[in-house]
Amino acid sequence: MxxxxxxxxxxxxLACYLTFVALVYGKSSFSDFRKPxxxxxxxASACMASLVSTWFGFVIWVELSSLCLAALVAFSDTGTAKxxxxxxLAGGALLLLGAAAISTPGxxxxxxxxxxxxxxxxxxxxxxxxxxPGLHFWLPPTHSRASSEVSLLLSGYAVKMGIYGLLRLVDKxxxxxxxxxxxxALYGVFQALMQHDTKRLLACHTMSQLGxxxxxxxxxxxxxxxxxxxxxxxxxxxKGLLFLVAGSxxxxxxxxxxxxxxxxxxxxxxxxxxxLLGAAAIxGFPGTAGYAGKTLxxxxxxxxxxxxxxxxxxxxxxxLYLSKFGGYAFxxxxxxxxxEIPKKKNSLPLSSLGAxxxxxxxxxxxxxxxxxxxxxxGNLPLPDFWSPYSLGTALxxxxxxxxxxxxxxxLFFPRQRRFPDVEDLLPSGxxxxxxxxxxxxxxxxxxxxxxxxxxxxxVFFALALFSL
Amino acid sequence: xxxVFAVLLxxxxxxxxxxxxxxxxxxLPLLVFSGGFxxxxxxxxxxxxxxxxxxxxxxxxxxxxGIALKVDSLSACFLLLTSLGFPLALLSSxxxxxxHSWRFYVIFFLSWASTNGIxxxxxxxxxxxxxxxFSVAAYLLVSFPASSWQAVEASxxxxxxxxxGALFILLGISYIFMATxxxxxxxxxxxFPALPGPTLGVIAGCLLGGLLVxxxxxxxxxxxxxxxxxxxxxxxxxxxGVLVKxxxxxxxxxxxxxxxxxxxxxxxxLLFFGTLSLGVGHLMAMxxxxxxxxxxxxxxxxxxxxxxxxxxxxxxxxxxxxxxxFTHxxxKMGLFLVAGVxxxxxHANSLGEMKGFLRHRPFFTxxxxxxxxxxxxxxxxxxxxxxxxLLLACVEKGYLIPALFLLGGTLISTAYYLKVLGAFCxxxxxxxxxxxxxxxxxxxxxxxxxxxxxxxxxxxxxxxxELLFSLPPEGMLx
Numbered sequence: 001m002x003x004x005x006x007x008x009x010x011x012x013x014l015a016c017y018l019t020f021v022a023l024v025y026g027k028s029s030f031s032d033f034r035k036p037x038x039x040x041x042x043x044a045s046a047c048m049a050s051l052v053s054t055w056f057g058f059v060i061w062v063e064l065s066s067l068c069l070a071a072l073v074a075f076s077d078t079g080t081a082k083x084x085x086x087x088x089l090a091g092g093a094l095l096l097l098g099a100a101a102i103s104t105p106g107x108x109x110x111x112x113x114x115x116x117x118x119x120x121x122x123x124x125x126x127x128x129x130x131x132x133p134g135l136h137f138w139l140p141p142t143h144s145r146a147s148s149e150v151s152l153l154l155s156g157y158a159v160k161m162g163i164y165g166l167l168r169l170v171d172k173x174x175x176x177x178x179x180x181x182x183x184x185a186l187y188g189v190f191q192a193l194m195q196h197d198t199k200r201l202l203a204c205h206t207m208s209q210l211g212x213x214x215x216x217x218x219x220x221x222x223x224x225x226x227x228x229x230x231x232x233x234x235x236x237x238x239k240g241l242l243f244l245v246a247g248s249x250x251x252x253x254x255x256x257x258x259x260x261x262x263x264x265x266x267x268x269x270x271x272x273x274x275x276l277l278g279a280a281a282i283x284g285f286p287g288t289a290g291y292a293g294k295t296l297x298x299x300x301x302x303x304x305x306x307x308x309x310x311x312x313x314x315x316x317x318x319x320l321y322l323s324k325f326g327g328y329a330f331x332x333x334x335x336x337x338x339x340e341i342p343k344k345k346n347s348l349p350l351s352s353l354g355a356x357x358x359x360x361x362x363x364x365x366x367x368x369x370x371x372x373x374x375x376x377x378g379n380l381p382l383p384d385f386w387s388p389y390s391l392g393t394a395l396x397x398x399x400x401x402x403x404x405x406x407x408x409x410x411l412f413f414p415r416q417r418r419f420p421d422v423e424d425l426l427p428s429g430x431x432x433x434x435x436x437x438x439x440x441x442x443x444x445x446x447x448x449x450x451x452x453x454x455x456x457x458x459v460f461f462a463l464a465l466f467s468l
Numbered sequence: 469x470x471x472v473f474a475v476l477l478x479x480x481x482x483x484x485x486x487x488x489x490x491x492x493x494x495x496l497p498l499l500v501f502s503g504g505f506x507x508x509x510x511x512x513x514x515x516x517x518x519x520x521x522x523x524x525x526x527x528x529x530x531x532x533x534g535i536a537l538k539v540d541s542l543s544a545c546f547l548l549l550t551s552l553g554f555p556l557a558l559l560s561s562x563x564x565x566x567x568h569s570w571r572f573y574v575i576f577f578l579s580w581a582s583t584n585g586i587x588x589x590x591x592x593x594x595x596x597x598x599x600x601x602f603s604v605a606a607y608l609l610v611s612f613p614a615s616s617w618q619a620v621e622a623s624x625x626x627x628x629x630x631x632x633g634a635l636f637i638l639l640g641i642s643y644i645f646m647a648t649x650x651x652x653x654x655x656x657x658x659x660f661p662a663l664p665g666p667t668l669g670v671i672a673g674c675l676l677g678g679l680l681v682x683x684x685x686x687x688x689x690x691x692x693x694x695x696x697x698x699x700x701x702x703x704x705x706x707x708x709g710v711l712v713k714x715x716x717x718x719x720x721x722x723x724x725x726x727x728x729x730x731x732x733x734x735x736x737x738l739l740f741f742g743t744l745s746l747g748v749g750h751l752m753a754m755x756x757x758x759x760x761x762x763x764x765x766x767x768x769x770x771x772x773x774x775x776x777x778x779x780x781x782x783x784x785x786x787x788x789x790x791x792x793x794f795t796h797x798x799x800k801m802g803l804f805l806v807a808g809v810x811x812x813x814x815h816a817n818s819l820g821e822m823k824g825f826l827r828h829r830p831f832f833t834x835x836x837x838x839x840x841x842x843x844x845x846x847x848x849x850x851x852x853x854x855x856x857x858l859l860l861a862c863v864e865k866g867y868l869i870p871a872l873f874l875l876g877g878t879l880i881s882t883a884y885y886l887k888v889l890g891a892f893c894x895x896x897x898x899x900x901x902x903x904x905x906x907x908x909x910x911x912x913x914x915x916x917x918x919x920x921x922x923x924x925x926x927x928x929x930x931x932x933x934e935l936l937f938s939l940p941p942e943g944m945l946x
Contacts, residue, residue, distance in 0.1 A: 462672070
């Protein structure tokens, strides 16, 4: 282990801060010591994952943190926890194979750039963690079915371990990764638009936001890497806040379905204010951390016009899905005015509101002032955040999105049926695997003479192979 | 120290037990435990003192004629394994069988003596003789006490397969004697490179065919799930934890001595059978509803895992295999012992009925979880460490498919162990009957958990890595 660099320090700080917020938010719902203990264990392993200097050590601590999170998800849904754990284990296994391939016995490979044959394997392995398209099957169910404080950590930190790995892995331009990032940004936002479950909608959008980070770091430039790092922190904060808001709605009204929510802004003005702040940040509204992050990402893509416009399109989608969330949950909604939404709980505990406040404050503090960003970048030249170009590129998707939603609200009507995604292939995959497994099982229930024939065949095969 | 003590002490105990039962029945526990203690001490002492290498020929005969015994760091490792595994199985057996079944202890010590004999044998005929005693003792252990037809059937199946395997080993040894006129391993080493290709191939095929049956690797594993699951828990623990390792030692010893340079194709085939075993074992374990049968199929997979290291034909591969041998011993013995306790409590073998154990027996359930996680390869436990070394060995040689199977095995085994743990931790539908105190099994399981944890931190301890990499004798493998 070496002394932590800026990247490690930021990751450790983020892990500790988000765990603290999760502990504060969940304080009122913890029935025994198990959840807080698991949260602390997660924090410890996440910090260790950021501190280690070898790929081998990184795999160990990332797997341990996944184990803690899987146990936390299991409190809400055991099946989803299993899917999450197996997918993370698969990613970890591939990463371990990559680590073994570039290590020598007794000297594990340092946590750094990898080039050549093994680079795609590392990308694939980290793709499980960072939810690359096709490998993201675990993300929407896990993030949406976990309790809100766990979703905060899953979306705010766990997926970022994959981005952290990519930041360590990639140190030069990677066009393939750039296109993967663009695909993530567009596919994620498209899926988010198709959802009617508030937490699932946010979960799908996490993939899109990860795409912004992947695209930036794939440029291989210092600007791109720093933009990805800053966006990583900003996303952890605004997505964390939105997950806490969605969780609070569920706590209060017992539902996450946009079809059943509506007109909540009047009843819960504070919650609505937190939502608007989170939404403004995620949409990249000037003055928020999201604006600074998006401006940095876009400035790193100056020489990648296609990528830049693709991300602008993803930004437009972001505004649309936020309008859908806000419009149908907090404002007009689909319910008739006379219809009262049954309330499960009268008010939110103070700790929950405090936790949301804890995430909201840094969103404004990191809102694009050079002073606040110098912590991240030191002397690195920064783009002019308040130039007309920066403001224009930030406000364009916001204005276009709001206009589109206002004119065609029915286009974004929350439908009851879930839009298909990669995770729907899992049951059919299981069905495909069952017949060969059944055949293998039946073969083991056969007659002993059959095994003798097989054994003799194998011995003669060995004899022939050795003697020829 | 003469290596013969490793064989002689358990053999003498086996001889004394019937006499002790006839003349001093009350002293039988003392005799059995002191016999076990001195046998373990003897084997341990031979292992420590013979680490650097001891070679002796009994009776002062020439090496061609006398009974040659040899200990080096490889056999010392396996001797250490028996001197840990057998006493633990003995303690658990004492609690399981009591003191009326003196025959069991005779068979047990015979098995111990023969296993140690395989490990110290310096000539291949004595190796075969010890294998025969080992096999007969194992057949009897599986069906002891012969009260269940399932156990008798499993023992019979094991007998048929074992005899077939022994036949091939004997055939291989006969061909060796016909071709070279020698049986001493050290002397044979020089004869093998000069043998004609077809002769060498037939010898290799026969030995490999025989030893694959003995160690229970696929596709000759069909006896193993029955035998290991039908036997009583301490016997299953012994079979899976220690006894299957003796043929693996023989494969490593004979393979490296005879076939390393004259027949390099021997090792890739070993790797192939290892990969097959790994895949079949895990896929079958995943489909089991009976806990002991699941553990038995997992043993098939773990044998395959160990064979992967042997098949790499490198010093690193052998180190990884030996490390995994210890990891598997500590975990699987513990898992079988815990499963035995739960089976007795529930009087059922099916997973659907194995509920409520977290409250009923929390120590055993937590120990099971820890050992299962280790065996599945969850970081940073010992199974993970040994699999990492195996992975390094496979990748070093460019064997990517076996490496992928190894990693896939981790996923599948995690799935089936989670299924078991899910059952243990779920609330019981019917209250569990009064539980019998199991202090000796509890002590054995605690020891195994501590051993597993020690193995996990071994590479991190000062000198741990050096110790690990010095396990295969110098010059045995490239």
